[in-house]
Amino acid sequence: MSLPTQQKALLVPLKGKFYLGSSNVNQPGPGEVLVRIEATALNPVDWKIPEAGYFVTEWPAILGTDSAGVVVAVGEGVSKFTAGDKIFHQGYFTNRLATFQEYTIIRAEIAAKIPSNLTFDQAASIPLGFTTAAVGLYAPSWAQGGFNLTPPWKPEGKNKYAGQPIVIFGGSSSVGTYAIQLAKLSGFSPIITTVSPHNSEFVKSLGATHTIDRSLSPSEIAAEAIKITSAPLKIVYDAISLGPTQQAAFEVLAPGGSLLLVLPSQIPKEKVTGDTKVITTFGSVHAPDNASFGVDLYNHITELFASGEIKPNVVEVLPGGLAGIPEGLERMKKDLVSGKKLVAHPTETA
Template identity: 50%
Template sequence: MGTTVSSFTRSSSGVDGLPSIDMALQQQKALLLPSKGAPFALGTRAIPKPRLGQVLIKIESAAINPCDYYIEQYGVLLDGYPGIAGNDGAGTVEVLGEGVTSLQKGDRVLFQCWYTIDRGTFQQYALADAPRAAKIPKTLSFDEASTIPSCVITAAIGLYAPVGARGGAALTPPWAPGGLGKYRNQPALVIGGSSSVGQFALQFLKLSGFSPIITTASTRNIEYVKAAGATHVIDYHTTPYPALPGAIAGITTQLVPVIYDAISSEDSQKAAWALLAPHGKLIVTLQPVVGKPGEEAEDGKRLVHVFGNVNDPDNVRFGDELFSVLTGLLESGAIKPNKVEVVEGGLAGLPKAVERVGKRDVSAVKLVAHPQETP
C-alpha cells in the first residue's frame, strides 16, 4: 500500500474513487507497527479504496483499548507487518464501495476495526464493512462515539451472543421481542463497573431488568457506576475478592446467575466462579483460569470467554443485529458513551497514551486521539 515509516510525503496526483478528498491527501498519516516487537512509528501510507460492501471513513476520533497495547508489545491479532493498531473509530463516510445502500457520503458513523492494515483506526482513513458502521446521533460528538464500539460490543457479545467457544451467555437481548426487562428480580454482578466494558455491561443489565445490579468500584466512581445502572457498589479497596460473598450476602439472599468480570484477573475470576449460582454464566474478557470455555461444569455453570469483535466470522451475524439497533439505543439514551480524555498531538500522542492504558493507568475514562490533528 505504499507504506513509508517516519516520513511524511505528499502527492499532487489524484486518487481514483476519492474525488472529495484533497489531492494532497493521497498519502495519509498513520501510526505504524513496522515489525513484530517494534515500537509505534509515525509514517505515511496510501489511502485504501473500499471494496464491495465497504466504506472509506475519514477518522476524526480514535479511542484506545488495552488490546492496542498487547498488539504493540506482543504482536497479537495483526495479520502481517507493517500493521496498524486501533480498534475504535468515529468519523465521516467519504467513499462508498459497490453495493452499499445503507450509508451515504457525509454520514457520521462509529465502527470497529478488523486486524488488517486498511482497517486499523490509528490512521487518518480506514475501511469498514457498511452493515457494521452505525450512524452517530446528533447528540453525540465524534469523541463520545469513538468510546462505544469495542466496549459495547464486548459487553453485548458476552451477555447476548449465542453459546460457543468464544460466544456469549445467550441471554435474550433487550432489543429482541420480550427481551426488555425480561430478567426482573434476578441479581447480577459486574466486577469492574467503572471500566469501559463494565460501564456498558451495567447499562445492558439494567435494560434486561436485572435487580439488584451489584458492582465493584472505587468510592470516587460510585456516582459514575450508579448512573450506568448499578444499584449497589462494593468498594474493592476495602472489600478484597475473598470477602465478596459476605458483602453480596448483605445485599441479596439470592444466588447470582450472571456475573460479568470486566477485570478478569486470576483472583477476580476465582471469586466470581465461587459466587456463581448453579447453571449461572460467568463472562470474562481475558484468558480464563476457571471453568472450560464453551462447556458446562458439573453443576451447570458456564464460563464465557468473550472475543469482542463483530468482524470475526463467528460474530458477524450477531454484529449485524447489534449494529442495526445501536443507533436507536444511542438516540434514546438507553446506551451512553464513556467519559472522554483527549490525547494531545493526534497520532503522535498515541504511543504514550497506549502505554497508559496497557498499564492500567487510566480509571473511569476513555482516551481518545484525533488523527486529523497529527502535526
C-alpha cells in the first residue's frame, strides 16, 4: 500500500486558536515506526500549551500525546513490530511525534501491542495518564522522576507495600485512576483518595478503600485522611496539584514522607525539611532520565492490561475527528469532564 505524503492535522499557534490544516507524513528513521492513528486522547496539557507556550518550540504546533493505531511502515533495525500490528504509545511535543494528526512516528522500544481485550479508543486512554502514574510511583528519584518504588511488574514488586497507606488526590482523573490501580497491585492499604461523591463507587471499583469529598477545604480533607489510619501517611500522590490540593497533600504528609506532584510545586521550600521530599514528576517516557524505565514499562504494559489487572479509562468518543478536539479541550478546561477520557478519531476528519 502506498502511503500519502500529506495528512490532515490540527494545528495551533502560540496564544491562538486551533485550526485544521495539513502536515507532512514523515518516514520512520532507524528504530522507529510510522503509525496510522485510529484513536488519540485529549489531555489537560493540550489546552495549556498554547496558552503557556511550554514544551513546544515549533509554531504553529501539532499537539497530542496519546496514540493507538496500526503500524504502516517500520524503520531500519526494527524487529519488535511489523506492518499491520496494532500498537499504542505516548507522543511528544514535536510535530513529528504528535498525535493530533493522521500519522505519527514513535521509537519502537517505547511502544507496545494493544491487547486483544482493548479497543483502539481504550488503548488511546492509556499512554500519558498511565505513564505519569507509573513514573511517579516507580521511576528513579531524579529531579522530575518518582518515588523509586519497586514496580508490580517485577517479581518482587507485587504486594511489596502491603499494609502501607497511600493517599492519592484526584482519584477519578486519568492519572489518579491509574495511580489507584497501580497502588493496589503494589499492595498499598488503605488507598485513600479524593473525588466528587458521584465518583466514589467508581474509584472503589478500581481499588480505592476510602474516598473523601474533594469539595471540602484543604484542612478538612487532611483531617479526614489522617483519621482513617494510625499509620503515618508517608506516600502521597497529588494527581491534581492545584494550590488547594497541594496544600491538603502537604498537610497530610507525615514527616520524612514523599509527596509527588504533577504540576510545579507551590509549597514553600523552607517547609520541606529533613527527609521529606516533594517531587514534580515529568510523566514522559521520552525524557532522557526516564529512558530505561520507559523501555521496561513498555515491555510490560501490554500484559498489565491484557490480564485485566489494570483497566483503561472510561472513554467518550468526540464527533468530527480532529475537528472535535478544540471543543473537548474547552470542556476539560472548564472542569466539565469527570471520570473519563475524551478520544478523537483523526481519520474521521472531514
